[in-house]
Amino acid sequence: MTSPAAATADYLDQRTGIGGAVKEFARKVFPDHWSFLLGEIALYSFVTLLISGTFLTMFFVPSMTEVTYHGPWASLQGTRMSEAFASTLRLSFEVRGGLLMRQVHHWAALIFMASIVTHMMRVFFTGAFRKPRELNWVVGFTLLLLGLAAGFSGYSLPDDVLSGNGLRISDGVLRAVPIIGTYGSYFLFGGEFPGEALIPRLFTVHILLVPGLILALVGLHLFMVVLAKHTQYPGSGRSDRNVVGFPLFPVYVAKAGGFFFMVFGVIALMAATMQINPVWNYGPYDPSPVSAGSQPDWYMLFLDGALRLMPGGAEFVVGGFTVPLNILIPAMVVPGVLFGVLATYPFIEAYATGDRREHHVLDRPRNRPFRTALGVSLLVAFFVLVLAGSNDLIATHFHLSINDITWVLRFALFLAPAAAFVVTKRMCLALQRRDRELVLHGHEHATILRTQSGEYIEVHQPLNEHERWIRVQHDPIRPLQVAPAQDSRGVRRKGYAADVRRAKLSRLFYADRVEPVTPAELAAAHSHGEHDALPGATAQHELVPGGHGALVADEDGH
Amino acid sequence: MSWFAAHRHDRRAPLFLLLLALLTTGGVYALLVPPTASAASTTSTDEISAGQKLFTANCATCHGPGATGTAAAPSLVGVGAAAVDFQVGTGRMPAQMSGPQVQVKPVQFDADQIAQLAAYVASLGPGPSIPTAEQVDPAKGDPATGMALFRTNCAQCHNAVGAGGSLSQGKFAPNLWQTTPTHLYEAMLTGPQSMPVFNQATLTSEEKRDIIAFVTKQGGEQPGGLSLGSLGPVSEGLWAWVIGLGALLGAAVWIGAKSS
Ligand code: HEM
Numbered sequence: 001m002t003s004p005a006a007a008t009a010d011y012l013d014q015r016t017g018i019g020g021a022v023k024e025f026a027r028k029v030f031p032d033h034w035s036f037l038l039g040e041i042a043l044y045s046f047v048t049l050l051i052s053g054t055f056l057t058m059f060f061v062p063s064m065t066e067v068t069y070h071g072p073w074a075s076l077q078g079t080r081m082s083e084a085f086a087s088t089l090r091l092s093f094e095v096r097g098g099l100l101m102r103q104v105h106h107w108a109a110l111i112f113m114a115s116i117v118t119h120m121m122r123v124f125f126t127g128a129f130r131k132p133r134e135l136n137w138v139v140g141f142t143l144l145l146l147g148l149a150a151g152f153s154g155y156s157l158p159d160d161v162l163s164g165n166g167l168r169i170s171d172g173v174l175r176a177v178p179i180i181g182t183y184g185s186y187f188l189f190g191g192e193f194p195g196e197a198l199i200p201r202l203f204t205v206h207i208l209l210v211p212g213l214i215l216a217l218v219g220l221h222l223f224m225v226v227l228a229k230h231t232q233y234p235g236s237g238r239s240d241r242n243v244v245g246f247p248l249f250p251v252y253v254a255k256a257g258g259f260f261f262m263v264f265g266v267i268a269l270m271a272a273t274m275q276i277n278p279v280w281n282y283g284p285y286d287p288s289p290v291s292a293g294s295q296p297d298w299y300m301l302f303l304d305g306a307l308r309l310m311p312g313g314a315e316f317v318v319g320g321f322t323v324p325l326n327i328l329i330p331a332m333v334v335p336g337v338l339f340g341v342l343a344t345y346p347f348i349e350a351y352a353t354g355d356r357r358e359h360h361v362l363d364r365p366r367n368r369p370f371r372t373a374l375g376v377s378l379l380v381a382f383f384v385l386v387l388a389g390s391n392d393l394i395a396t397h398f399h400l401s402i403n404d405i406t407w408v409l410r411f412a413l414f415l416a417p418a419a420a421f422v423v424t425k426r427m428c429l430a431l432q433r434r435d436r437e438l439v440l441h442g443h444e445h446a447t448i449l450r451t452q453s454g455e456y457i458e459v460h461q462p463l464n465e466h467e468r469w470i471r472v473q474h475d476p477i478r479p480l481q482v483a484p485a486q487d488s489r490g491v492r493r494k495g496y497a498a499d500v501r502r503a504k505l506s507r508l509f510y511a512d513r514v515e516p517v518t519p520a521e522l523a524a525a526h527s528h529g530e531h532d533a534l535p536g537a538t539a540q541h542e543l544v545p546g547g548h549g550a551l552v553a554d555e556d557g558h
Numbered sequence: 559m560s561w562f563a564a565h566r567h568d569r570r571a572p573l574f575l576l577l578l579a580l581l582t583t584g585g586v587y588a589l590l591v592p593p594t595a596s597a598a599s600t601t602s603t604d605e606i607s608a609g610q611k612l613f614t615a616n617c618a619t620c621h622g623p624g625a626t627g628t629a630a631a632p633s634l635v636g637v638g639a640a641a642v643d644f645q646v647g648t649g650r651m652p653a654q655m656s657g658p659q660v661q662v663k664p665v666q667f668d669a670d671q672i673a674q675l676a677a678y679v680a681s682l683g684p685g686p687s688i689p690t691a692e693q694v695d696p697a698k699g700d701p702a703t704g705m706a707l708f709r710t711n712c713a714q715c716h717n718a719v720g721a722g723g724s725l726s727q728g729k730f731a732p733n734l735w736q737t738t739p740t741h742l743y744e745a746m747l748t749g750p751q752s753m754p755v756f757n758q759a760t761l762t763s764e765e766k767r768d769i770i771a772f773v774t775k776q777g778g779e780q781p782g783g784l785s786l787g788s789l790g791p792v793s794e795g796l797w798a799w800v801i802g803l804g805a806l807l808g809a810a811v812w813i814g815a816k817s818s
Contacts (some may be wrong), residue, residue: 034807034814041806066780075772077702092781099782110798111806113662118803161709161718162790262809270802275782276794281719283709291713292731298795390792392724401658401728 010111026249031232035122040256041115043218044263045108049150050211052105058097061087062203063155064196073280081159081284084199088158088279103271109151111267113299116147120342124375127363128231129346131356136224139217141343146214148299153206155297158277159199164285165294169307176327194287231362236469240360295389302338302382305389306330309410315549330346334385341378351502352509353482365473366435367516369428370509376424377417384412424514432514438463439517440525472522476515480506609678612671616652625682637748638685639676644744646672648737658728659751686747694739696749699771708769711756719776721788725752735777739770 013019030036063083069076071086072093120140123129129137152170155355156163171193175181190197229243238244246252282291307330315324341348350356350549365372387394388409397403404470442460449457463471482503485496517525613625620631627633631653634641644691645651649665667675676688692698709718717723720734729752734742746766749755777788786793 011725024689032814034812037810037814041810043802075705075775077700079702080708103690103782106794107798107802110795111802114799115806116805118807150785259809259813263806266802266805266809270797273783274797274801275780275785277791278780278782278785278788282719282779282790283705286709289713291709291718292715293717293721293790293792295791297791301792301795382787393789393792395724395728396722397732401726402724403727 025226026247026253028226028229028248029243029245030248030252031230031243031245032252033233035126036230037259038115038119038122040259041263042112042119043222044260045058045112045115045267046214046218047260048108048264048267049105052101052108053207053211055097055101056091056105057207059087059091059098060084060157060203061201064159064194064199076283079284080135082199084157084159085279085284088160092280100271103274103276104267105154106276107270107274108267109154110297110299111263113147113151113297116144117299121375121379124345125229125363125365125372126231126233127359127368127371131350132228132358133224133231134346136221136228136349138343139224141222141339143214143217143221144342144521145339146210146217150206150210150214151297151299153202153210155277156202157199157206158279160279161282161285161289161291162277162279162294163518164194164287165290166296166300167198168287169304173248173327173331176324176331178321178323193458194285229360231360234361234364234470234473238361240358240476243360267336293392298386302385303331303335303389305385305387305391305409306334308391309385309388309406309413338378338382348505349509352480352505353477354506355477361473363474364470366428366431368477369425369432369512372428373421373425377421380420381413384409384416388413429512429514432516436514436517439468439471439522472516474516476513477501477510477512478513484550581753581761597774603760605674605677606681607678609674609676609681612675613668613678617675618654625679628816634679634682634687636683637679637686639680640686640744641750642676642679643672643688644748644750646675647744648741650750659730662732668744686744689740689743689747689763691740693707693767694770695767696739696742699764699767699769701768701772703765703776704768704770704772707761707765708772711761712769716754717788717790719788720773721777731757733777734773742770743767 009019043466061083065083066080067083067086069081069086069089071077071089072090076089088102091102093099123137123140152166156167171185171189174185174188177184185193188198188201189195190201230245232238232244235244283289296302307327310326310330312326314326314329315322317323363371388406391402391405391409394400394405442462443459445459447459449459451457480503482496482499483493485493487493560763613621614623617625620628621634622628622631625634628634642651646667647665649663652666653660654663655661674702679685679814680687708716712720715723715725715731716734717731722733723731725731731753737745743766745753746756746761746769780788786797
């Protein structure tokens with residue numbers, strides 16, 4: 001009677017007892033929102049990377065041995081090149097489906113990184129990193145770094161001029177580190193740059209080390225999502241103690257399965273129609289030529305941009321060692337600050353908030369003006385650096401002087417994030433005030449009443465419960481107060497100075513704020529606002545229909 | 559001979575020998591290398607005088623009567639027919655607006671007039687002449703050698719496949735995909751504006767032809783689909799965000815639409 005599938009399941013269950021776990025898992029509830037799919041885009045593009053990458057390893061030869069090219073691409077006929085480059089050409093022009101797979105792999109890498117960044121933005125702006133998910137944020141952050149490492153090591157494998165230029169820059173950055181830099185470079189390249197050792201080493205990193213770590217950490221990441229349950233957006237009926245959504249099976253599994261094919265489909269479509277990394281145009285690596293328009297993939301572009309913005313003269317010599325600040329600042333300090341802030345932000349915010357509660361309901365970004373403003377200003381700084389990394393293309397496409405662009409962006413790097421911070425914070429506060437306004441007075445109704453005595457009154461329609469709940473559900477966060485410097489016996493308290501510092505940070509975060517409407521305020525507003533909330537409640541009001549917020553006078557109105 | 563013998567201990571003898579050596583090598587060189595200004599001698603005087611008229615009407619305001627140069631524009635004595643054919647044939651001359659770089663605009667003279675102008679300027683002093691069809695024939699060049707030469711000599715300004723690139727202060731190296739083989743050759747030979755001159759010693763005429771063979775293959779259909787301007791990773795990244803992530807966000811919103 002039983003179907004083969006059921007029989008197999010039963011066979012497995014009797015031997016492993018897996019049925020219970022599957023049943024338990026299948027009934028897990030997942031909240032549903034499009035922004036929760038961003039992590040899935042990352043996951044599916046990673047799966048796409050694994051599939052296409054496996055195909056590539058079958059044909060790619062990770063060797064720097066020199067060979068002479070005799071293949072179908074005329075412009076490289078008879079050129080000396082490494083086996084790595086030659087095998088990339090063979091993949092592109094001779095292996096059936098090879099070029100498509102190369103392009104699938106590279107587009108998937110760009111989309112993987114883009115989706116990681118957008119996923120991280122979602123987690124950041126909604127406060128999904130708060131307790132108990134701080135550790136998962138750290139796991140995610142490590143995944144971001146591993147994604148960068150995967151991209152960089154893969155980009156360098158074909159051994160073309162463009163990727164070689166990228167390696168040369170990394171070599172320069174490594175050498176810029178005082179004292180150990182040169183040793184580090186010799187160690188990495190197995191001797192003088194470029195050497196013979198690098199490509200095989202990068203190959204191991206790219207196909208074994210990094211993907212292995214990513215796979216393990218993605219597993220941990222998802223396990224921690226299940227463990228802590230997924231967060232949910234605020235709404236009536238949702239609290240820090242429940243999860244409202246669909247069961248994993250069948251609804252979520254069906255949606256997720258379908259979504260995998262969409263992600264794969266979009267990547268495959270791009271790979272089939274749009275060329276990416278045409279290494280045959282760049283030619284085999286040779287340290288002398290650097291062509292115009294040499295840039296790294298987009299996720300590394302901000303580093304290139306920082307290098308391009310930095311004035312060249314900033315280097316000095318101490319005790320025989322050159323300290324090239326012109327390289328160290330853009331290539332180490334800038335990413336150090338960016339990644340440092342990102343890695344530690346959940347802990348900094350918890351420290352400034354002084355909050356040890358668990359959070360499962362997400363923040364609306366407007367309700368955390370400092371965080372939202374900080375996030376936007378980091379993004380703006382990143383974007384300025386990306387523009388700086390593309391300065392030559394901006395110059396040719398908009399007929400501008402590259403020198404002017406560089407100067408403008410040097411200032412913009414400091415001014416634009418500051419301006420973005422102020423503007424975003426103002427916008428958040430204004431949106432919060434608008435929320436208060438709505439809760440207290442209701443929607444504008446575009447109806448104006450005129451009383452017999454000639455007084456004009458605007459009619460408001462009160463919010464329904466759901467609308468109101470979203471706008472009042474969050475807790476106000478106030479700056480931390482410092483306990484007095486002396487205890488009850490007048491003894492100087494240990495840790496007072498640290499408390500003062502903490503209170504200062506807390507004020508920075510939360511001094512400017514708009515608090516949600518309290519029940520008391522709401523009650524007060526309703527009792528005094530009765531007459532304008534309920535049209536025609538009192539007899540002496542004569543109704544005059546108004547058109548869309550404009551005043552409308554009747555005949556005897558003059 | 560006795561005069562030499564008598565004076566061989568003279569203090570000036572080494573100097574004299576050096577002069578003699580220089581004269582001999584110079585003479586041999588002149589015999590072996592064909593004169594570059596040969597075109598001037600084959601053109602008729604009619605053509606030259608027609609060219610002079612055109613020049614006086616269109617060019618003399620900047621380059622001065624007799625093309626000897628003014629504060630506004632350089633002297634054209636000795637720039638040769640190749641420079642004129644390139645500058646006028648690509649629409650750069652007569653120059654118009656002043657800016658960081660003389661811009662290309664629609665060509666203002668027909669082929670005959672350009673030849674007349676070229677003949678006139680070539681008559682002013684010997685300079686590089688217009689290359690023959692044989693010298694610029696892409697079919698006779700080797701694109702692989704051309705690619706290697708292009709990478710070391712041209713790509714730093716013009717991009718790996720000649721898509722163009724930026725120089726300092728608003729100057730730029732243009733895209734080369736529409737440039738005719740003759741103009742490619744002449745650009746190398748005369749080095750317009752910020753571009754260096756690639757004379758016979760830097761790139762032989764065979765090597766120039768190899769480069770032409772490579773450049774004329776670029777910009778057409780490319781393996782792997784749309785070339786996105788052949789501008790490298792920046793344009794790829796832009797499209798990854800706009801098309802790739804754009805479509806996927808659209809799909810995510812669509813899937814998540816019936817939620818909360
Ligand atoms: C390889 C890269 C990554 C993959 C495949 C991945 C995948 C996922 C998936 C599928 C989810 C559940 C759905 C969702 O909320 O989007 C998730 C949640 C989460 N991710 Fe990631 N992620 C990656 C990188 C990151 C990064 C870079 C961060 C931040 C530094 C991060 C932080 C989090 C957090 C805190 C959650 C829990 C969100 C919540 O419960 O609301 N992840 N991740």
